[in-house]
Amino acid sequence: MxxxxxxxxxxxxxxxxxxxxxxxxxxxxxxxxxxxxxxxxxxxxxxxxxxxxxxxxxxxxxxxxxxxxxxxxxxxxxxxxxxxxxxxxxxxxxxxxxxxxxxxxxxxxxxxxxxxxxxxxxxxxxxxxxxxxxxxxxxxxxxxxxxxxxxxxxxxxxxxxxxxxxxxxxxxxxxxxxxxxxxxxxxxxxxxxxxxxxxxxxxxxxxxxxxxxxxxxxxxxxxxxxxxxxxxxxRLPAEDGLDLQRDAGKTGGALKVVVPMLPGIANFDDLDPLKQEPEVDLVFVGPGQPLPGDAGLVILPGSKTTLRDLAHLRAEGWDIDILAHHRRGGHVLGLCGGYQMLGRVVRDPRGLEGPPGEAPGLGLLDIETELSPEKTVREVAVVHAASGAAGQAYEIHLGASCGPDTSRAPFRAGGEPEGAQSPDGHVTGTYLHGVLASDALRAAWLGQIAGRSLAAGPGFEAGVExxxxxxxxxxxxxxxxxxxxxxxxxxxxxxx
The missing domain is CATH 3.40.50.300 (P-loop containing nucleotide triphosphate hydrolases)
Structure with missing residues (x-):
């Protein structure tokens, strides 16, 4: 044959x-x-x-x-x-x-x-x-x-x-x-x-x-x-973290969004949709720089090494900047590892992401996190609880977070409550990646932070296509x- x-x-x-x-x-x-x-x-x-x-x-x-x-x-x-x-x-x-x-x-x-x-x-x-x-x-x-x-x-x-x-x-x-x-x-x-x-x-x-x-x-x-x-x-997601600050956004936007650059940053294309928003000024802050005091929103991005990045955040003094930002009435969003950092404590007893240990979080959310060997990897349909706006997202993370603030879950993922929110509504944490890619959900959430409807940018997914x-x-x-x-x-x- x-x-x-x-x-x-x-x-x-x-x-x-x-x-x-x-x-x-x-x-x-x-x-x-x-x-x-x-x-x-x-x-x-x-x-x-x-x-x-x-x-x-x-x-x-x-x-x-x-x-x-x-x-x-x-x-x-x-x-x-x-x-x-x-x-x-x-x-x-x-x-x-x-x-x-x-x-x-x-x-x-x-x-x-x-x-x-x-x-x-x-x-x-x-x-x-x-x-x-x-x-x-x-x-x-x-x-x-x-x-x-x-x-x-x-x-x-x-x-x-x-x-x-x-x-x-x-x-x-x-x-x-x-x-x-x-x-x-x-x-x-x-x-x-x-x-x-x-x-x-x-x-x-x-x-x-x-x-x-x-x-x-x-x-x-x-x-x-x-x-x-x-x-x-x-308009297309960058693979290399070195590209993050390139084409980050435009200056002078009505809503300044600040992102501290952590060494173990992961799934950073979560931030790509914000680059297209005409009223968003997306600012990445590197080592040795303070977080700008006029930020409307600080985003702690995903992290492959949560405890190491939490230590880096403190070494840079960004924890002080974030707490001061919150006291001034600013908003904070934590994504995946960033969500874990916002809680009271992060524990990694088995050394899954580095040496075994634990560290206090920023204490902006009443939750505790423990990393466990079982890894959650899934795609889910998402609904924003406050607005009803829907979209698609995905999860890739170790461990789970629990505590009183999860009772105010900002999202529903696969029909179940997901994430946590502070009593004042100014601090939000979620394990969901990709939530900002949904045009309706992104517009509703940014408008909620700004206190008004923001001018719509180009459709993100349509722009990728x-x-x-x-x-x-x-x-x-x-x-x-x-x-x-x-x-x-x-x-x-x-x-x-």
Missing amino acids: AQLRPTPALMVLGTGSNVGKSLIVAGLCRLFADRGLKVRPFKPQNMSNNAAATPLGEIGRAQALQARAARIAPHVDMNPVLLKPESDTGSQIVLQGRVAGRLSSGDFTRRGDFLPQVLESFGRLCDGADLVIVEGAGSPAETNLRARDIANLGFARAAGVAAMLVGDIDRGGVIASLVGTHAVLGEADRAMIRAFAINRFRGDVTLFHAGITTIEAATGWPSLGVVPWFPQAA AALDALASHLERHLDIEALLDLARSRDSGPA
């Missing part, structure tokens, strides 16, 4: 982190889905505290966005290995959607142990698909990590998937980064990369023709195109899509 040809697949590698791989994969997923193909996104290994809930567990939010671009539901097989940093030297391992232990920086070579699960998930994803677009992680030029690599060319060779390499010209040095990647790779790895593309170009592209020639001559790789700067990317459509058209104009498809169809039939 003749062997069936493997499902076409192409890997999008980058010369470094944050060169635009995630958005290029999302744009290609939308482009090919609109051509009628059953396209699936895949990232063998992701390192991020920005996670999405699926019915079978959690994956990186970038892969959830890519699934949305492909017009399909997200699935744990789209990101079989998710490393969630808990400190500078260790991460929680989420394997095929479920917590599977911890990985210290000294054990990072253990990542290669997960290759069987990665290939298993990839194989299931290929079944019934017309095309799989694979996203690499960081850079394939990190030769110190190559021996047990599953995120870049280690996966590409094991799965027989050809790759393209993307360089970001906006950060400078793009010729050297592409040619340098070629130079440090071994011959077999180098052969897996079949072409390159330039991303985030500003100005007259003809001025870079000589640069293309230089790269092609030095590497032997053909160019798939030069992708100009795409300003609508600001429009940006994905525009991104697909943008890539179709500037990349050689037929050559890209030919590369995907050239997939080898087995491991190299």
Whole structure:
């Protein structure tokens, strides 16, 4: 019997982190889905505290966005290995959607142990698909990590998937980064990369023709195109926390919303809808800066390491700023880990997020929290108790919070009360992520804080859809899509 040809697949590698791989994969997923193909996104290994809930567990939010671009539901097989940093030297391992232990920086070579699960998930994803677009992680030029690599060319060779390499010209040095990647790779790895593309170009592209020639001559790789700067990317969730302050918002809004930047910040795309609100001035406050005294709302975002971030908050003096803000009549919102910090105490007796211990919270909510091994991961329908506005949200958290203030739950999630609120209504906590993405719910809640109806901004979810459509058209104009498809169809039939 003749062997069936493997499902076409192409890997999008980058010369470094944050060169635009995630958005290029999302744009290609939308482009090919609109051509009628059953396209699936895949990232063998992701390192991020920005996670999405699926019915079978959690994956990186970038892969959830890519699934949305492909017009399909997200699935744990789209990101079989998710490393969630808990400190500078260790991460929680989420394997095929479920917590599977911890990985210290000294054990990072253990990542290669997960290759069987990665290939298993990839194989299931290929079944019934017309095309799989694979996203690499960081850079394939990190030769110190190559021996047990599953995120870049280690996966590409094991799965027989050809790759393209993307360089970001906006950060400078793009010729050297592409040619340098070629130079440090071994011959077999180098052969897996079949072409390159330039991303985030500003100005007259003809001025870079000589640069293309230089790269092609030095590497032997053909160019798939030069992708100009795409300003609508600001409407799409950022994967990297370093992007948070970029395009944060506009100054002079009627409602100043302040967010202290905590080291373990997680699911920070909760804040993206606020960037689009015309009357919201979204301000991120970094280390060494006080929280502005004219804030109307302070948001404590999600955290992967609640006790560590609570200690950091106190070390910065932000606890004093928040308590003073509340005494002045200001509002406070805590999301997930931020919700836990607002209570009377946070306990982690088993050391689930770091060393075992406990610490007093800010005491703005009459609740207590204890972390437990059972992790809640679910998507839910949500109703805002005060207004009746409805939306969708999700939960990803350890432990539970209980106490008198939960009797004033600000939301109903899956038909049950959720969260807590202070007697004066000025302090709100919730485990729900994504509640601000609902236009009606966001408008009702912000209006309640401001004491009046605020001018409506553009619909957030509609804006994400429009940006994905525009991104697909943008890539179709500037990349050689037929050559890209030919590369995907050239997939080898087995491991190299």
